[in-house]
Amino acid sequence: MTATVRAAGGVLWRPAGDGIEICVVHRPYRSDWSLPKGKLDGSEHSLAAAVREVLEETGVRAEPQMRLPEIAYTMPDGVPKTVDFWLMRAGDGPAGQPQDPAEVDEVAWLSPAEATARLTYPDDRRLVEHAATLPTVTRVTVLIRHAHAGKRKDFDGPDALRPIDDRGRAQAETVSVAAALFAPRRLVSATPLRCRQTLEPLARMVGRPIVMDAAFAEPAEADEIPARVKAAVARLAELRDGERVAICSQGKVIPGLLASLDGDGDPADYKTPKGSGWVLTWSGGRLAGLSRI
Numbered sequence: 001m002t003a004t005v006r007a008a009g010g011v012l013w014r015p016a017g018d019g020i021e022i023c024v025v026h027r028p029y030r031s032d033w034s035l036p037k038g039k040l041d042g043s044e045h046s047l048a049a050a051v052r053e054v055l056e057e058t059g060v061r062a063e064p065q066m067r068l069p070e071i072a073y074t075m076p077d078g079v080p081k082t083v084d085f086w087l088m089r090a091g092d093g094p095a096g097q098p099q100d101p102a103e104v105d106e107v108a109w110l111s112p113a114e115a116t117a118r119l120t121y122p123d124d125r126r127l128v129e130h131a132a133t134l135p136t137v138t139r140v141t142v143l144i145r146h147a148h149a150g151k152r153k154d155f156d157g158p159d160a161l162r163p164i165d166d167r168g169r170a171q172a173e174t175v176s177v178a179a180a181l182f183a184p185r186r187l188v189s190a191t192p193l194r195c196r197q198t199l200e201p202l203a204r205m206v207g208r209p210i211v212m213d214a215a216f217a218e219p220a221e222a223d224e225i226p227a228r229v230k231a232a233v234a235r236l237a238e239l240r241d242g243e244r245v246a247i248c249s250q251g252k253v254i255p256g257l258l259a260s261l262d263g264d265g266d267p268a269d270y271k272t273p274k275g276s277g278w279v280l281t282w283s284g285g286r287l288a289g290l291s292r293i
Contacts, residue, residue: 005081008050009037011131012062014090014109022115022128023090025057025098026106032120035127036104037083046084047178047293054088057104059096062088064181065137066281067291068130071123086291087131135283141236142179142246142293144277145254147171149194164197171275176201178293182279184208185243190217195248198275202246216249229256236261240282254278261287 012023012035025036038053040046047064054062068085075081098104110118112132116125147168149155155162164172179202187203187210189195195217199210215235219228232253239245249257251274255267258278262270270290272278281289 002079005039005075005079006046006084007037007039007081008046008053008084008086009035010050010054010062010064010086010088011035011068011127012054012058012060012088012090013131016109016111019111020132021109022112022131023058023060024108024110024115024118025104026108027103028105029102033108033118034120035085035124037085045174045178045293047086047181050084050086051088051181056099058107059098061091061093063091063140063183064088064279065140066134066279066289068127071127073123085127087134087137089137135286135288137281137288138284139240139282140182140244141240141280141282142182142184142277143254143258143280144175144179144198144246144248145251145272145274146190146192146195146198146248147175147275149274160192162192162194164194168194168198168275172198173201175275175277175293176205179246179277180205182246183244184246186239186245187211187248188213188216188239188245189248190214190250190253192217192250195250199246199248213247216247216253218250218252222252225252225256229253229260232257233260237285240280241285258290262290 013020024033026033036054036057040049064086066087071083115128119125147164149162149164149168187199187208189199189210189212191212191214203210215231254272255270258270259267277293279291
């Protein structure tokens with residue numbers, strides 16, 4: 001069975017007058033106009049690849065905001081390909097130049113309607129049309145479940161002191177690479193040691209201290225979970241409106257927290273594997289999107 005080629009890219013935008021402009025690129029080797037995108041480099045995280053490709057093809061350091069619909073198609077040689085796309089805002093500062101003129105020789109900033117008309121491929125056009133309908137993003141929050149820490153029964157000591165293991169350390173490094181792309185200014189951890197340890201690679205990457213907060217920790221008794229989820233929702237609302245924050249919580253808190261925010265009512269839909277997480281995208285005080293990382 002032929003392995004699927006994985007790629008990633010971005011719908012890159014910036015404010016312009018009363019609206020926004022979308023960045024599109026011309027690829028001379030294909031004689032087409034495209035959204036910036038490219039293949040993952042080995043085991044590279046898809047979000048890291050998306051940010052890297054946007055920088056390489058446009059010269060712009062982008063701020064990811066929300067996962068967009070995936071594009072999947074079969075290449076002319078019959079190999080399947082998927083492209084993960086993210087909505088990205090152009091970062092502050094002057095733009096550079098595309099790194100390889102043989103790959104991209106022209107970058108254009110256009111209104112959504114002009115970008116749709118310029119783009120060669122229908123999938124790219126549909127993504128721009130979709131992005132143009134999204135509410136304005138005002139805040140982004142990163143929410144992570146702690147990394148793997150072995151089994152509780154195998155740890156001889158208080159459960160709050162159970163550390164992450166080798167598998168967990170690898171997970172923490174991987175999720176931190178993705179979380180760092182959102183440039184959090186505050187790092188908040190539930191009180192168990194394994195939560196703090198999960199954020200330590202991120203703390204090194206962004207140069208920020210970790211603050212402990214019991215509102216995101218699992219309670220001792222199962223019947224206390226609804227109250228703890230309610231407390232986590234309230235605390236998240238307080239943190240959301242300050243500097244950008246990344247939070248590490250636990251598996252019995254996160255599903256109920258997200259279900260409450262998203263209005264779904266079924267926490268099972270938000271089960272989060274250890275060492276993975278979510279990007280919560282806000283428009284004003286309302287949740288505008290939930291994206292897995």
